[in-house]
Each structure stands twice: as C-alpha cells, then as structure tokens.
Amino acid sequence: MKMNRADSRRFSDTISSAGSMTLFLLFAVCCLIIIAAAASAYSRISSNYEDTFNSAAAVRYVTNKLRACQSAEIAGENVIILSDEGYKTVIYEKDGTIYERLVPDGREVSAEDGEAVFRADGYTVTDCGSGLVSISAEGDGGRVFTAYCRIPEGGVSG
Amino acid sequence: MNESENRRPLGIGAGYLSIMMIFVVLCMTMLAALSYSSASAENRYSRRSGEYTQEYYAADLEAKRVLAEIDGIASDYSDYSDFMFLAELDGLENVGYTAIPGGTEIYWQTPINDRQSISSAVRYSGNGYTVTEWKTVSAYEPESKPLNVWSGE
C-alpha cells in the first residue's frame, strides 16, 4: 500500500514535470515565432527604407539635376550629359551604382572616374521623344520607380 | 527506494522563464524601435519629396502664367523693341527685360519655396519667342567675397 502511494506520487511528479517542460517548450517556440515575425516585419520596413533612400532618391536626384541645368543630352546607354555655364556634368550607371562627374568646358567628357552617388539596380534612361526622357530604377524588393522629365534643350520656340 | 527518491526531479527551475521573457521583450523592443525610426524617417522624406513636387509644379504653372501674360502683351506688337511694349512689360511684377539686336529678352523668377526658384527667360525676335532658360536655381545669391584659401602663391 505504501509502495503504491509512493509510485503514484512519483507518477504525478513525472506528469507535472513533463507538463511544465511542455509549457516551457511551448513558450520558447512562441517566443521564437514572435521574434521571427518581428524580424520579418523589420526587414520589410527596412527594405522599403532602402528603396526610398536609394532607388527613389536616385530618380529624384537625376530629375532635379535635369530641371536645374541649361541643356541636357542622352549620350549612350544610361548616360546623361548636363551642360551649364563653364562645366558639364556626366551622370552614368555602372554595375548598379550611379556615378556623377563634373567636367570643365573644353575637357574630354567620358563616363568614367565619377563619384558614386547612389546605389540603384535596374537604372535606365530612355528617350521617349517629344523632349521627354524616362528615368527608372528598381528597388531591392522589385519595386520600380519611374519618372518622366523634360530635357532642357536650351531653346523652345513659340 | 531511497535511490529513486534522491533522483533530481524533472522540471524547469525558477527564473529561466523570466530570463527568456526579458531577452525576447528586449529583442522585440529593439526591432520595434528600429522599425519605427526607419518608417518615420521614410515617411518624413516621402512627404517632403511629395510636397516639393507640388511646390515645383505650382511654381512651373505660375511661370507659364507669366509667360502667357507676356505673350498676350506681345501679340499686339510686331516690333518687340517698341517703347509701348516695354512700357507694358514694366507693369508686370518681377519681370525684367534687356534689349537685344532685333528684339527683347524678357526674364523673370518664380519662387518654388524659400530656397529655390524657377528662372525663366524668353527671347522675342522675328515672329515669336524662344524660351532661352527654364531651370531651377538657388534662391541664395552667391557670395561675391572670395573664400580665404591659399592660391598657391
């Protein structure tokens, strides 16, 4: 009888311990799931942030440069040459990075040795005719930012 | 029997749960703070960019309205150096002009915001006008005083 009581106590202890262990494991798993969900939300928001401050900002930067120059021309694939008094600015793309280079008038203009200004994948400059150019860049999440801009040609008649 | 009773009981010791909770809550708080700061910086930038786009096109439209007014005046004249034409231009606010051979160059600035404005210029000669400038410029005047730097002498 005494043995039976001890056995049943041991059995109930084992059950309680197993129950507490299961609860602990359940809590640990829930914690992991919650941390994973939080990390995924953070990575999504961070990717949006990267897109905004790289690809979207790059498109805005180039359109603002186009608006602020005297005249502009597309010289080759994804290369824009902006002309102002006394100097030219070359904006070009190489390996997913946008570079900018200032060249004084009279020097040879080439799309090399520029300073990296933005990282933007899939950066394209397309001449759409009618004095319009389309500038687009792709974000990390596959989001594409496209903006049209007029090319100042230094003389529109009316 | 004694041996079985001396066995260490199964189960989780006190404190482990609390430590785990503190770690998880700290992790989540850090991620939440980073997310919020990123999202709010992005939101501020997007709003500011959106507002700038609105300001730019409002100024662009205003500059075109000035052009329409100038062209409205010019349509009554065939000689763009005519004294009366220039006198009418004087009536327009913030519009300046310069006489050029065979016509007049007219220029004006339209503020985009307190830092930038659109600088426009049109040249009237022959039978119509040519836009010679339509670009954003900084609203600040460049300092005429040169920077005090070593010039190599």
Added chain:
Amino acid sequence: MKNQIKQAGQGIRLNLFFVEMIIVLLFFSIASAVILRSFAGSDRLARESRRIEDMAFLAQSAAEIYSGTADLSETAEMLTDTDHICEYDPDEHEITVYMDNDVTGKMVETSDEYGGGSLKTLHISFMDGSGETLYELDTGAYIPERTVADGE
C-alpha cells in the same frame, strides 16, 4: 520526515514554476501588446510612405508628359505604357488612373484664354476609397497661337 520535506520541496518547486509562468505570461502579453502596436504603427507609416511615393511619381510623370505634349490623350497613352490602368474620357477632358491600394487618380484639364494663346491647366488629384483627397498638384502648358518659330 526527511522524505516528506523533500516531497514538499518538489511541490513548491512545481508551484513556483506555475506562478512564474503566470507572471511571465502576464508581463509578456502586456509588453507584446505595446510592441505590436508599435509594429503596426511602423507598418502603417511605411505603407503610407509607399502610397505617397507612388502618387508623387505618377503625378510628376503625368505633369511632365502633359507639359511637354499639352495633349491629354497622349498623356493617357504614355501613362498606360508605364503599366498604369488609365481611362481617357475626351468629352469630360479627364483621365482616370487606377492604382494599387484602392487609390484612384483623376486628371482634369481646363483651359484659360490669353491674348497670345491658351494656358491649359491639368489638375491631378488622388483619392482613396472613401473619396478623401490624398495628394494633388496642378500643372500646365502654354500653347501660343502663333506657330511660327523664329529659327533659333
């Protein structure tokens, strides 16, 4: 006697675990509620930024195309080329653009006559499902009556 104390100790240890579990769960649920609210706020801000950006880029594209062409049908055509769903109504001089996130863009053209030509104005506005205006801008194009260029 010794055994009884040991058994009582085991019971206390188990009870302590459950008491701790309850307290931890209580604190954890309160902390999680606050943190989840913060995540939801961040997510809402990020979605709002994305929406503002999409609207600003589309408005800029439409404004630039219209400024260059002064033609509503060409504007609609070029916007359709950039994967936007556009409807052009020539009678109402209006373009409707359907965007993601339940946002609809409306572009309405008006014209003012000046002595030397006409100033066409395009009012671009974006509304959500409830009809609230989210973003708007005005652009224009001046069309002179004289079409003769002076050859410069």
